[in-house]
Amino acid sequence: MRxxxxxxxxLRELAGAETVSIEVTAPATVSTVWQAVTQAxxxxxxxxxxxxxxxxxxxxxxxxxxxxxxxxxxLPPVSGG
Amino acid sequence: MRxxxxxxxxLRELAGAETVSIEVTAPATVSTVWQAVTQAxxxxxxxxxxxxxxxxxxxxxxxxxxxxxxxxxxLPPVSGG
Amino acid sequence: xxxxxxxPLSVEALTAQVEASVRHRGDGxxxxxxxxxxxxxxHQGRVxxxxxxxxxxxxxxxxxxxIQAEVEERWPGAALGIVHRVGRLAVGEASIVIVAATAHxxxxxxxxxxxxxxxxxxAPVWKHEFFGDGEAWVEGAVADPADEAARMRALEIACA
Amino acid sequence: xxxxxxxPLSVEALTAQVEASVRHRGDGxxxxxxxxxxxxxxHQGRVxxxxxxxxxxxxxxxxxxxIQAEVEERWPGAALGIVHRVGRLAVGEASIVIVAATAHxxxxxxxxxxxxxxxxxxAPVWKHEFFGDGEAWVEGAVADPADEAARMRALEIACA
Numbered sequence: 518m519r520x521x522x523x524x525x526x527x528l529r530e531l532a533g534a535e536t537v538s539i540e541v542t543a544p545a546t547v548s549t550v551w552q553a554v555t556q557a558x559x560x561x562x563x564x565x566x567x568x569x570x571x572x573x574x575x576x577x578x579x580x581x582x583x584x585x586x587x588x589x590x591x592l593p594p595v596s597g598g
Numbered sequence: 599m600r601x602x603x604x605x606x607x608x609l610r611e612l613a614g615a616e617t618v619s620i621e622v623t624a625p626a627t628v629s630t631v632w633q634a635v636t637q638a639x640x641x642x643x644x645x646x647x648x649x650x651x652x653x654x655x656x657x658x659x660x661x662x663x664x665x666x667x668x669x670x671x672x673l674p675p676v677s678g679g
Numbered sequence: 680x681x682x683x684x685x686x687p688l689s690v691e692a693l694t695a696q697v698e699a700s701v702r703h704r705g706d707g708x709x710x711x712x713x714x715x716x717x718x719x720x721x722h723q724g725r726v727x728x729x730x731x732x733x734x735x736x737x738x739x740x741x742x743x744x745x746i747q748a749e750v751e752e753r754w755p756g757a758a759l760g761i762v763h764r765v766g767r768l769a770v771g772e773a774s775i776v777i778v779a780a781t782a783h784x785x786x787x788x789x790x791x792x793x794x795x796x797x798x799x800x801x802a803p804v805w806k807h808e809f810f811g812d813g814e815a816w817v818e819g820a821v822a823d824p825a826d827e828a829a830r831m832r833a834l835e836i837a838c839a
Numbered sequence: 840x841x842x843x844x845x846x847p848l849s850v851e852a853l854t855a856q857v858e859a860s861v862r863h864r865g866d867g868x869x870x871x872x873x874x875x876x877x878x879x880x881x882h883q884g885r886v887x888x889x890x891x892x893x894x895x896x897x898x899x900x901x902x903x904x905x906i907q908a909e910v911e912e913r914w915p916g917a918a919l920g921i922v923h924r925v926g927r928l929a930v931g932e933a934s935i936v937i938v939a940a941t942a943h944x945x946x947x948x949x950x951x952x953x954x955x956x957x958x959x960x961x962a963p964v965w966k967h968e969f970f971g972d973g974e975a976w977v978e979g980a981v982a983d984p985a986d987e988a989a990r991m992r993a994l995e996i997a998c999a
Contacts, residue, residue: 526967526976527965567978569981593978595960598958598964606733608816611816655737655738656741657825676803676818677805677818678739678802678805691849709879711874711875713875714870714871715854720868784876787874788874792948
């Protein structure tokens with residue numbers, strides 16, 4: 518199934534794209550998606566323990582299942598305010 | 599000697615005037631001035647323990663001496679902000 | 680940055696002044712905390728028509744300067760603005776605006792809170808409330824700018 | 840009262856909105872505390888040319904709503920506005936404005952402080968600093984809106 522992956526801030530720079538469309542085999546979780554994107558962009562690996570993630574603009578857990586067409590976002594540590 | 603006495607807020611209303619010019623005998627303190635004004639306006643007496651005073655727009659003590667021409671102000675408890 | 684005025688207050692204008700005064704000083708200005716006191720629609724269950732504030736202008740300015748000096752001693756590099764409005768105020772209008780600017784946010788909140796506590800303790804300003812069914816002068820603290828215990832209370836509230 | 844914008848922020852405009860929302864509710868609105876985060880001229884000794892803020896807008900709005908709901912639960916009757924700016928910001932410009940309105944001042948300061956602490960913990964917004972001699976992304980907290988320990992820390996800071 519296809520999902521859209523969205524990166525922000527330094528992750529976006531390291532991934533070299535704001536969004537990418539990738540193919541993962543069902544059943545898949547956010548973690549599966551992360552494994553797939555870090556395979557393509559190994560520079561992202563060091564963020565593994567410091568990312569937050571969201572599915573369809575709702576915060577999620579890495580263990581959460583993803584579905585066909587989902588929008589999965591990876592967020593580096595935040596610095597707003 | 600003559601001093602100007604200035605009242606604020608409820609004191610002003612009770613005294614019936616914003617400023618009055620009064621005659622006190624030297625040597626006098628702010629306290630002397632207060633005695634003189636309360637003689638003329640006994641409604642002010644209950645404020646005695648709750649007033650602040652100023653001489654020439656500087657906070658003062660009741661025991662502070664006053665001089666000819668001084669501007670003596672009596673302030674009820676404050677409620678700004 | 681310290682004044683008593685009959686005009687409506689602008690937190691934006693005071694913020695600009697206060698921020699400009701510290702932009703290039705020390706660690707610069709990264710945080711602004713401000714406080715507005717507004718006329719409430721009701722007070723102890725009574726409907727407020729309007730308020731009137733009265734001040735001893737010259738003395739109020741001195742008190743604001745004293746508060747500013749106290750702030751500069753305790754929080755070096757902080758900037759503080761205080762403008763109190765006097766005259767007739769409608770419900771929803773601001774009677775006071777305080778703006779505190781510092782490098783970091785914890786101090787901005789402290790300075791702002793300290794300043795409003797001190798204003799309430801010692802600024803020669805009086806509030807006269809006009810209700811649908813009467814009026815009342817509000818009388819709070821006996822102003823004594825040399826009262827160290829009061830100053831410590833304000834510090835404790837601000838830095839709790 | 841909750842938004843992400845590319846436009847310059849106005850504390851005045853947000854204050855008017857927030858105040859109007861509570862003027863006739865409960866004890867009315869007597870106190871407004873606000874916070875502005877500003878771009879500092881220097882950061883750790885380096886001269887700042889400008890900053891760029893980036894947000895996940897849709898998620899940021901949800902986070903602001905969550906913070907608003909947390910505030911309403913802890914401080915019933917309080918009103919809260921949060922606007923975060925994104926894009927390129929010059930020194931002295933505001934990146935965030937938070938306005939908290941309550942009946943009395945202690946709560947206004949608490950709500951405002953709580954909100955900025957929560958924003959820093961969980962809002963999906965990122966700061967990119969551009970210096971005279973380079974640039975750096977700032978990375979603070981790992982955002983987890985369900986982390987109760989973080990929420991309690993923000994409450995403690997706000998209500999200390």
